Amino acid sequence: MITNTTFPVGSPGFSTHPIDRAAHLRDDTDKLLAMEEHRDARAYVVHRDSLLIKKNGERPTAALTLKEARDYGANPGTVFLGLRDGKPLFGMGIPANAVETLMTRSDVAASDLRGAITQGLLPADELSTIAMAKSLVTWHQRNGFCANCGQRSAMSSGGWRRDCPNCKTQHFPRTDPVVIMLVTNGEKCLLGRQSQFPTGMWSCLAGFVEIAETIEDAVRREVHEEAGVRVTDVAYYHAQPWPYPSSLMIGCIAHATTTDIVVDKTELEDARWFDRTDAELMLKREHPGGFLGPHPVAIAYHLLAQWANKAG
Known part of the structure; x- marks a missing residue:
């Protein structure tokens, strides 16, 4: 059983808001x-x-x-x-x-x-x-300059807006939606690793939602683009604000209808299937092969942990 006292399964970092935004x-x-x-x-x-x-x-x-x-x-x-x-x-x-x-x-x-x-x-x-x-x-x-006319803009509304004194355009901070998904097929899950990951670390696939695209379509597209795998039954799990620099990680699960992997080397260093035992040992930092799962602060950990904790 995967547990964590600081970030219990289902409660990734950055996702609780104990303040009144007023x-x-x-x-x-x-x-x-x-x-x-x-x-x-x-x-x-x-x-x-x-x-x-x-x-x-x-x-x-x-x-x-x-x-x-x-x-x-x-x-x-x-x-x-x-x-x-x-x-x-x-x-x-x-x-x-x-x-x-x-x-x-x-x-x-x-x-x-x-x-x-x-x-x-x-x-x-x-x-x-x-x-x-x-x-x-x-x-x-x-974003110190107006995207409409190029003049320097000014902070306003307590820092939640920038106003252009020249053309009067108002600019608001944006959040970029990103899908991050655990793809499963029976007793196996699909994980990938990027070259910038720490040695031995594997995580869920992820990618930005594109213009005029649904969350479900983004999941299907990203998995196929990065790993060549087709998926269906996309379901929402949990979301997590991610301040690098300002994204909303939309956690999803999906079922793979194909299992052959074709890695897009411009996106991933590698991708492979892992079973539940692998996943549990990776999250506990006990895998005999030296494989590691994501840190509990990240929603990827919680996607993997909730799957690893389910029997059968």
Whole structure:
């Protein structure tokens, strides 16, 4: 039986939202400014795929006071994420030169988010809020100019919109839908690996949903394109926000009607069938062949675990 205390099967990382997004406050500039000065206000400071983490003794924290964030060199603009137990939370960016300066300090570091999660440095119930901060800050960093007229745009609505002062176009952050699917045939499941995966790691196939395409069609297309396998009976399992940079992973299961594999080497390094015993041992990091499953933070782990836990 596959179990995990931090991310129980069916509860991947980034997928619980314990905060009130308080969207009604986003356009109230006076209240937002007042909340920035609230003694309990906290901010998550993002740099690319890293997060500032303060080494607070044995309990490192990424929820910094806004004064700490600014003293570390964070940019002055804030993104209002919402309220947790009535306390305001913000996202902030930080430039590369400020991060380089912090490298000389021992009390704070810009830590790779994936690494911080796998090392257990961040509480699981903060991950969804951190994902919001990372996705929104990254969006602002990549979308400083109006896509309609090319003029520089400005942050507005608490960081949930950018407005062009020239042509008045409003720009909103986007989330890219991605299907990720566990394909099964009897007692076997189809897994693939990409060249950038850690040695021995295998995971579910995945791909972006294309324009004018349903989730079901995207699953069928991606599996056939990447592995040459035909599938049917596509069913939804669970979804997971994925802040790299801003995707919604749509977890699905599907039944394979063919089993011969033809790998698209531009997409995958390899693909193969595994049985339930393989899957269980891979997720437990006990496979005799050194094969590994995905980390419990990822929805791929949960797709594989819920299948491995079913008998017959």
